[in-house]
Amino acid sequence: MRYCDLTLAYTETSGGIKTYIDQKRRYIADHREDEHILIVPGEEDRTTRDRRLTKIEIESPLIPGCEPYRFFWRPDRIRRILEETAPDVIELGSYFLSPLAAFRYRDERRDAGGACLVSAYFHTDVAHAYVGAPARKFLGEGIEGVSETLASWGHTLSEILEDGAESAFGHMFRKCDLTLAATEAQAARIAEYGVTGTEIVPLGVDLSRFSPERRSPAFRERLGVGEDEILLVYSGRLDTEKSVTLLVDAFERLPQEPRFHLAMMGEGPLRPELEHRAASLERCSVLPYEKDKDAYASALASADIYVTAGPHETFGLSVVEAEASGLPVVGVDAGALRERIRPEWGRLGPVGDASAMAENILEIAPRRETMGAAARQHVFDADYGWDGSFGKLFAIYASALEKARS
Known part of the structure; x- marks a missing residue:
């Protein structure tokens, strides 16, 4: 089996998402015979391999104000990489442009008689954290001292923007075969995007290292x-x-x-x-x-x-x-x-x-x-161990692939 993570939230200084992906790759290397492909934006086109683990960087521009993060801007390049590496499961950690390439690859592979899944892990509440909250800060709270009326309009506009983002991301999530979340609360939040049936896969911690x-x-x-x-x-x-x-x-x-x-x-x-x-x-x-x-x-x-x-x-x-x-x-x-x-x-x-x-x-x-x-x-x-997390994740994928083949 070939698994693929497709995300922009993976840099040398990234936090939880990078840890999750690194631990997943370690788990595959240590406990499974599968292959893993990691596709991320980078400073230049580059591919590195370590036995069954491959990392592919696509030359991409920096996100202004969010350095060193970069954003995918060549979905055609992502699609070609997917066709060349032929993953059976693609897990989305980014929701801009990259899902288009993943869905197109999945649909073409299914048309050819193969089984393929696209999933999305709800690592970040993008609609709230990056749309609604900043909008409320600048359009509402930022002008409360100037005009209560303008501030009220600003809060209303912020809600409209967040609702629009929820609708857009909800549409993307519904096109996925699986949605994943770390907690019941986040599964409930995805439901507000209009998405149900989310699988709970808690993250883990290295209990021998953190002591x-x-x-x-x-x-x-x-x-x-x-x-x-x-x-x-x-x-x-x-x-x-x-x-x-x-x-x-x-x-x-x-x-x-x-x-x-x-x-x-x-x-x-x-x-x-x-x-x-x-x-x-x-x-x-x-x-x-x-x-x-x-x-x-x-x-x-x-x-x-x-x-x-x-x-x-x-x-x-x-x-x-x-x-x-x-x-x-x-x-x-x-x-x-x-x-x-x-x-x-x-x-x-x-x-x-x-x-x-x-x-x-x-x-x-x-x-x-x-x-x-x-x-x-x-x-x-609470048994926050990575082995338990990934044991559950790969069991979910195995079951979903079996259904896709039948």
């Missing part, structure tokens, strides 16, 4: 964090979608005692702004994206509390990795964070409320060790 045992006094020392001081950490894309500036707003509201430190790890368009703010604050650091997974796991385990303010998470993989590392979590009451964080090991606060986040950090700080232990235990009890 409190990787805690490193040397890492804390490099950041100037004392033994009795509290290190807050965030890891992910430094982008508006993740509301990372609110983390700094909350940090500024924390008292001088106990002494808190904030470390934000990652890359993205808001990095210059965050670095500028961090330069004027004591004990605030913006760290580079950590490509070394063991070093990244050590950094997480060396912190005391994980913080995140992004309201659009569809699973919250970095949160699960932090919990596996023995960290309690302070987040916001939205998206998949509602499923990832419970009172026993964290706190949820209102979206966009820096003061509430600061209060939640202060509340759990004295209990961070016991709550961190509860977080770690929860990850084990």
